[in-house]
Amino acid sequence: MSTIDFEKFSKYSKPGPRYTSYPTALEFNENFTYDQYIHYLENAKEKLSLYVHLPFCRSACYFCGCNVVFTSKEKKLSTYIEYLKKEVDLLAQHIDTSREVIQFHFGGGTPTYYKAFELDEIVTYIKSKFPNWSQEAEISCEIDPRFFNEDQMKVFQKHGFNRISFGVQDLDEKVQKEIHRIQPLELTQKAVELARKYGIKSINTDFIYGLPYQTLETFKKTLELSTQLNPDRVAVFNYAHVPWLMKTQRKFDETTLPTPDVKLQIFQYTIDFFESNGYKMVGMDHFAKPEDELFGAIEKGELHRNFQGYTTKGGANLVGIGLTSIGEGERYYAQNTKDMKVYEAALDAGKLPFERGVKLSDDDYLRKAVIMELMANFSIDMKRVENEHHIDFKTYFADALEALQEFVEADLVTITEDKITVSTTGTLLIRNIAMPFDAYMKKYAQSKKSFSKTV
C-alpha cells in the first residue's frame, strides 16, 4: 500500500462533517418547535431505540469532544437520576409505550461513574415505563475501564446487556500523559475479561488517531498491543480537533499533533493491520470480525449510520433521553438542551427538555439517504435512489457529480451508468466525497470554525 502519495492527499485536509446525521447538528435550530416534536413522538409507529446520556466524568481527557459534565459530587449524580425519571415519565405520556424496544444504549460521559445500584435503578425505571423489550434487543453501554467493577457488570448482566464498548484511545505512555488519561493495558485487559466472564459476546474498543505525539511507529505499537484484548469490534476515530468548541483541547500544543500526511499513513496502516489480522473494515472508522453482525450487515446492505456511529438496526425511531441527547425519526432530529439548569427547569415545569431540532424537507430526506448510503456502503446505487425518490439522479445531482470529477480523475471514485463506487483508497476521504451532496456545505465554506478536519 506504499503507492499512495500521502503528501498529495494532504490537500484534502479541510473542515467537514462526520455525517452521523444529515442535516448536521449545526443545522439544528429553534424553528423546529416543541409542539412539532410532540406531534412526531405521538404519531411515530417504528420500533424504539432508546439512548440515555449519563454525562458525568471524574476528570477530563483533553481530547474529548463529547458532551461531558466534570464533577466529584455524588449529589449531582443522584439528582440527575431523579430528573431522568421525570423525563422518562413525560416521554411515556407522549409515546405509545407498547412499541417494541429494539435498542438501548447508555452513552456518556462515563455511565459507570454511577454505582451499580444507581445503574440498576435507572434501567429498572425505564423498563417499568417502556416494558416491551425485544428478545433480540441490542443493549449496550460505553465503559471507561478505569471506572468499572464487578457489581456494575452484575447489573448489566441482570438487564440483558449484550454489548460493551471500552474507551482505550492510545496505549503509548507519552501520548497517554499528554491526553491526561493514564490507562495501562493491564487495566483494560481486566475490564475486558470481566465483561467476557459475564457473557458479553460483543466487545468493542475505541482508539483515536491524530492525538499529540502520535507517530506511525507509536501507533503501530498501540495496534499490536490492542490484539491482546481480542476485541470483536474496533473503532479507530479520526481525532476531531475543535478547540473553539472544546476548552480542554486548548491544552494541546498544536505543533505536537501529527500532520495530515502522517495521519493518512497511520490510518492506511490501521486498515492493512486489521485486514491482515482477521477483521474487515466497516464504514469509515470501524473494524469487525467476519462473524460479527456488523460485517454481515454490509453484505446484506443493512448497515446504517446514526449518532452512535454504525448500526444494524436501521429504521428505528431513536429517542434521546438526558442532557444534550439527540433523537431521530424518519423526518426529524430533536436535541435536548445542553444546560443542566435549563434541563432541570424544563422538567420541573412538566415539560420535556427539548431545545432544538430540524424537520427534514424532501430535499434533506433525499440527500440524507444518499450521504448515509455513501458513509455506510462506500457506494450509491443511483437507480435505486431514482426509484425511491422519483428523481433523475444525474440531473438532480449535476453539481455534485461535477464536483466528484476531481476524485474520479484521482482514481478514488468510479461513476458508471447506475452506480457511484468509492475505491479502497477513496474510503480514506469518504467525508470529502460525501460533501458535494451536502446542500449546506456552501454556507460553511468560508468558516474555519465549524467542523473538524477530514484528514
Ligand SMILES: C=Cc1c2[nH]c(c1C)Cc1[nH]c(c(CCC(=O)O)c1C)Cc1[nH]c(c(C)c1CCC(=O)O)Cc1[nH]c(c(C)c1C=C)C2
Ligand atoms: C467518535 C465520536 C464522537 C462523537 N462526537 C464527537 C466524536 C469524535 C465530537 C464531535 N461531534 C461533532 C463535532 C463537531 C463537528 C464535527 O467535527 O463534525 C465534534 C467535534 C458533531 C456533533 N455530533 C453530535 C453533536 C451534537 C454534534 C454537534 C456539536 C454539538 O453541537 O454538540 C452528537 C454526538 N456525537 C457523538 C456523541 C456522543 C454525540 C451526542 C451525544 C459522538
Ligand SMILES: C[C@H]1O[C@@H](n2cnc3c(N)ncnc32)[C@H](O)[C@@H]1O
Ligand atoms: C466515544 C468515543 O469517542 C471518541 N472521541 C471522544 N472525543 C473525540 C474526539 N475529539 N475526536 C475523535 N474521537 C473522540 C473516543 O474514542 C470515545 O471512546
Ligand code: SF4
Ligand atoms: S473520553 Fe470519556 S472519560 Fe474521557 S472525558 Fe470524554 S467522556 Fe469522559
